[in-house]
Amino acid sequence: MIDMAVFKQFQGAIAHLGEMAKPELIADDERVARAKAVMRLKTDRALALDLESCVNCGYCSEACHFYQGTQDPKYTPTRKLDLLRRVHARESSAFAPIKRLFTRDISLQDLQDWQELVYDSCTECGRCSMVCPMGINIARGVNVMREALSEAGLVPLELMAVAQEQAGRGTVFGVGPAELAHVVEALRGQGIRVPLDEPRADVMLVTTVIDVLLFQDALAATARILNHLNINWTLRSAGFEAANFGLLSGNEALQKAASKRLIDEALAIGAKAVILPECGHAYPALRWEGRLPDGKPLPFEVLAASEFVGREIREGRLALVAGDPNRKLTYHDACKLARHGGVIDEPRAALRALGVDFRETSPTAELNWCCGGGAGAFLINRAAPLRQKAWQIKREQIEATGADTVVLSCASCRLNFMEGAEVAQSSMHIESLIELVAAQLPRPPSQ
Amino acid sequence: MDMLDWARGPVLYAALTVFVLGVAWRFFALSRLPTTPAIAPARKEFSRADALRVALTRMWPRKGLRGSATLVTFNPYVFHIGLALVFLGYAPHIAFIRRLTGLGWPALPDMVMYLSAAATIVSLLIALMFRLTDPVLKKISSADDMVTCLVTMLPLITGMAVVGEPSSSILAHKVVLYRDPLAIHLFSLELLLVWFPFGKLMHAFLFLPGRMQLATFLGRRGVQP
Numbered sequence: 001m002i003d004m005a006v007f008k009q010f011q012g013a014i015a016h017l018g019e020m021a022k023p024e025l026i027a028d029d030e031r032v033a034r035a036k037a038v039m040r041l042k043t044d045r046a047l048a049l050d051l052e053s054c055v056n057c058g059y060c061s062e063a064c065h066f067y068q069g070t071q072d073p074k075y076t077p078t079r080k081l082d083l084l085r086r087v088h089a090r091e092s093s094a095f096a097p098i099k100r101l102f103t104r105d106i107s108l109q110d111l112q113d114w115q116e117l118v119y120d121s122c123t124e125c126g127r128c129s130m131v132c133p134m135g136i137n138i139a140r141g142v143n144v145m146r147e148a149l150s151e152a153g154l155v156p157l158e159l160m161a162v163a164q165e166q167a168g169r170g171t172v173f174g175v176g177p178a179e180l181a182h183v184v185e186a187l188r189g190q191g192i193r194v195p196l197d198e199p200r201a202d203v204m205l206v207t208t209v210i211d212v213l214l215f216q217d218a219l220a221a222t223a224r225i226l227n228h229l230n231i232n233w234t235l236r237s238a239g240f241e242a243a244n245f246g247l248l249s250g251n252e253a254l255q256k257a258a259s260k261r262l263i264d265e266a267l268a269i270g271a272k273a274v275i276l277p278e279c280g281h282a283y284p285a286l287r288w289e290g291r292l293p294d295g296k297p298l299p300f301e302v303l304a305a306s307e308f309v310g311r312e313i314r315e316g317r318l319a320l321v322a323g324d325p326n327r328k329l330t331y332h333d334a335c336k337l338a339r340h341g342g343v344i345d346e347p348r349a350a351l352r353a354l355g356v357d358f359r360e361t362s363p364t365a366e367l368n369w370c371c372g373g374g375a376g377a378f379l380i381n382r383a384a385p386l387r388q389k390a391w392q393i394k395r396e397q398i399e400a401t402g403a404d405t406v407v408l409s410c411a412s413c414r415l416n417f418m419e420g421a422e423v424a425q426s427s428m429h430i431e432s433l434i435e436l437v438a439a440q441l442p443r444p445p446s447q
Numbered sequence: 448m449d450m451l452d453w454a455r456g457p458v459l460y461a462a463l464t465v466f467v468l469g470v471a472w473r474f475f476a477l478s479r480l481p482t483t484p485a486i487a488p489a490r491k492e493f494s495r496a497d498a499l500r501v502a503l504t505r506m507w508p509r510k511g512l513r514g515s516a517t518l519v520t521f522n523p524y525v526f527h528i529g530l531a532l533v534f535l536g537y538a539p540h541i542a543f544i545r546r547l548t549g550l551g552w553p554a555l556p557d558m559v560m561y562l563s564a565a566a567t568i569v570s571l572l573i574a575l576m577f578r579l580t581d582p583v584l585k586k587i588s589s590a591d592d593m594v595t596c597l598v599t600m601l602p603l604i605t606g607m608a609v610v611g612e613p614s615s616s617i618l619a620h621k622v623v624l625y626r627d628p629l630a631i632h633l634f635s636l637e638l639l640l641v642w643f644p645f646g647k648l649m650h651a652f653l654f655l656p657g658r659m660q661l662a663t664f665l666g667r668r669g670v671q672p
Contacts, residue, residue: 045480046660052477053653056592057523058583073586094476095645102590130509134654135502135661288668291486298487342490342669366670367509 006214007418013173014379018157022164028108031152035111038148039087047144048092050136051085054078060128060138065370066121069389077128080117081141083110083148111154118145119156120383125335125370139340146250155249158379163249166258172209172245177237183212184235187220194223198234204271205235206262208242208279210411218278218411221438222305226275228441229317233275239265242282247289248376259290266300273301275308278434280336280374280410287341304337305434306409310346313353320440322355330359330403331433332394332417333368334410336375347409350437359401369393373416391420398428405429407436451626454633462637469644470652485667493666495659501672502658519577522570529567533560533603538614557614568603571596591646598642601635608632 026034043051060077061067067075083106089099124139132138149155155163166172184194195201205226211219226233239261246255263286266274276282287302303311312318331351337343344365351358361368372390377383394417398406406428408414417430448456508520534540536555545551575596578584609628623629642648662672 043480044483045477046483048477048480049653049657049660052473053650053657055647055650056584056587056589058581058587061583067583071582073582076583076587079587092476092480094473098645129661129665132661133505134650135505135658137661137664288485288487295486339670340665340668344670366665 002214002217010173010214010415011419014158015381017161017379018381019161020165021157021161023157023160024153026153031111031154032106032108035148035152035154036087036091036106038151039084039144040091042144042147043084043088043092046137047084047141048088050138050141051081051088052093053134054081054085054136055134057133059131059133060136063127063131065125065127065372065390065393066386068393069372069391070386075117075121077122077138078132078136080114080122080145081138083114084141084145111149111152114145115149115154115156116383118142118149119159119375120377120380121386123335123370123372123374123377124340125374126339127335127367127370130339130367143247143250147252148250150250150252155251156376156380156382158381159245159249159376162379163245163251163254166241166243166245167251167254170261172241172243173213175209175212175241177240179212180207180235180237180240183216183219186216187223190220192220192223193227195234197237199269201232201234201269202272203231203233204239204262204266204269204274205233206242206274206276206282207235207240208277208282208411210243210279210415211277215278215411215414215432217435218305218432221432221435222275222277224438224441225309225312225318225434228443229312234269236265236269239263242276242279242286244282244285245376247281247285255285255289259286260293262286263290263292263298266298271300273303273308275303275305278305278409278411278414278432280334280412283341283343284336304341304343304409306337306347306350307343308346309434309437310343310349314346314349318353318437319442320353320355320437321442323440325355325357327356327405328359328401328403329354329356329405329407329431329436330361330398330401331364331407332361332371332398332413333365334374334408334413335368335370337410338368339366343409347433350433351407354436354440357403359403361397361401369397371413371416371420373419374410374412378412378416378419387416388420388423391416392424395420395424395426395428405431407431407433409433449626450630451623451633454630454637458637459633462640466640466643470649473644473649474652485664489667490669491667493663495663497666498659498662498672499655501662501666502655505658505662505672518573522573522577525566526570526574529563529570530599530603532563533567533606536560536563539617542618554614560614561610564603564607568600568607571600571603594642595646595648598635598639599648602632602639605632605635 058076064075064077086103086106089103090096090105093099122142124142126139128138129136162172184196187194205222207219244255244258246252246258262274276286283304290298292298329351331347371394372387377387408417414430421428532555537560538554541551541554578588578592609625609632665672
């Protein structure tokens with residue numbers, strides 16, 4: 001059960017988040033120089049090909065929830081790469097000496113203008129790439145733009161504040177090992193076995209600040225499922241936070257450091273698998289971009305919670321009691337899990353195992369509309385009106401299914417849905433996939 | 448030497464040289480940039496053949512995406528197919544290519560060519576209209592778009608201007624009857640060849656590696672590209 005008072009407190013904390021940021025004092029020229037240095041460094045062959053092959057057809061706007069929600073052409077996805085395109089044309093393209101004569105250099109004003117385009121109005125959902133006739137990975141370019149703006153000290157203050165906290169104190173929203181231990185005790189008080197800091201375990205469970213503060217039922221549900229499956233698992237105080245504000249803000253050093261905490265702990269206990277919580281961006285951060293310090297692949301599996309339960313169900317290790325066949329559920333694919341993660345079939349296996357009336361949205365899976373709150377956009381206060389417009393598309397998509405409940409497997413999406421439903425006074429029921437699965441475990445929890 | 452001699456001789460070879468070296472230089476410049484290999488184990492094996500298949504099937508609009516206005520979706524097909532038919536199917540063009548390369552193939556009927564050329568010109572004008580009026584296209588368009596539109600339009604217009612008789616008659620003449628109009632047509636083609644490596648016409652070569660790259664990114668993650 002979500003404590004709505006805590007949700008309100010969380011919203012209140014976000015409203016003042018920017019005040020906690022400590023912007024670095026950087027001269028204007030230095031900001032531009034730093035941003036350009038990142039752009040040059042990150043323009044590899046793949047990105048250069050993306051930058052050079054755009055034919056300015058504008059189809060990407062058809063796929064973008066921010067453009068569709070506002071009809072403002074400045075949000076056209078490919079335009080968000082224009083600064084990268086200009087720097088590449090002038091400095092690293094085939095005809096750079098000629099292009100330099102006709103291509104304006106980027107300025108501080110450009111960088112400031114692009115802050116809204118790559119943070120507020122892009123969740124790096126990747127839907128634009130699915131429609132692009134040239135196959136351009138716009139989300140990747142936007143992420144490079146975030147890295148450039150981060151280096152230039154031009155990250156939105158809310159993201160800057162949390163990134164600075166995670167880099168400095170190692171906590172997110174003040175949640176550290178003590179707060180985790182407090183929640184673990186609370187769950188143990190409910191009779192749930194929650195191993196913490198076990199020296200050896202096959203599975204390391206990772207949680208996230210949102211689950212610790214707000215969605216504790218999701219953590220409890222995951223624990224109950226792991227216990228039900230008799231898996232040897234543990235949480236680790238020194239590496240429990242899945243949220244990676246390095247990835248979200250564009251701070252690559254922090255991204256690596258945040259991932260390293262998890263990797264080090266998993267290695268220390270000899271984990272064969274790391275299970276991530278219902279957190280969209282945590283998946284690409286560790287599953288697709290995580291690596292050992294020497295650059296080698298991680299020696300353990302990285303699974304999203306929804307991927308894990310779906311796989312257990314598909315492989316016959318986890319059976320659920322039948323649910324209410326008249327209950328109408330639909331599912332929202334978190335972009336980072338589905339379109340850019342491949343976690344598509346497993347959540348559906350879990351949903352079907354619930355024995356309810358499961359209805360797909362249209363479009364769905366890798367073509368699903370983003371809810372508008374991912375990649376840190378949920379935390380940017382000034383972006384709230386924009387986010388709401390984007391969310392309307394999602395809301396209409398959900399309502400068109402006729403389902404009474406929408407199921408999610410990403411806490412950021414869940415927060416955004418809760419806020420969107422609150423603003424729109426929608427009666428939409430919002431549920432966590434992992435919690436629904438745990439509620440239908442075949443025997444009462446005895447742990 | 449008159450204009451046609453120049454157009455068929457030194458200017459043509461100069462334009463072809465710029466075209467070939469320019470395109471090669473574009474690819475060389477890309478190839479010298481560093482690569483960032485994917486380290487994480489793939490969810491699903493995805494070969495280069497898979498990527499090529501996806502790149503080729505991406506020619507068709509994807510089901511499940513909100514459809515663009517019909518004309519916006521349809522028009523590029525008309526343009527690209529029409530242009531290919533005109534360039535590769537018209538008997539005098541085939542004769543021109545045979546003279547340059549020794550390669551030849553059967554021509555399409557003249558009427559098909561006239562209709563294709565007309566459709567191609569109309570579709571290019573429609574594309575230009577969209578670019579000048581659609582808010583998104585106005586916002587993202589560059590000088591490259593306009594120059595490319597112009598240099599693509601010119602060979603079509605000048606080509607139509609020299610079509611005064613059936614292709615069989617044109618090819619039957621021992622000498623070229625309309626030397627200056629044909630020279631202008633060739634100059635317009637040469638302008639296109641010279642512009643090609645510098646602007647968005649390069650997408651004719653870049654689309655394949657670009658699509659394969661995204662297909663591989665998504666495919667190895669287990670996503671239907």
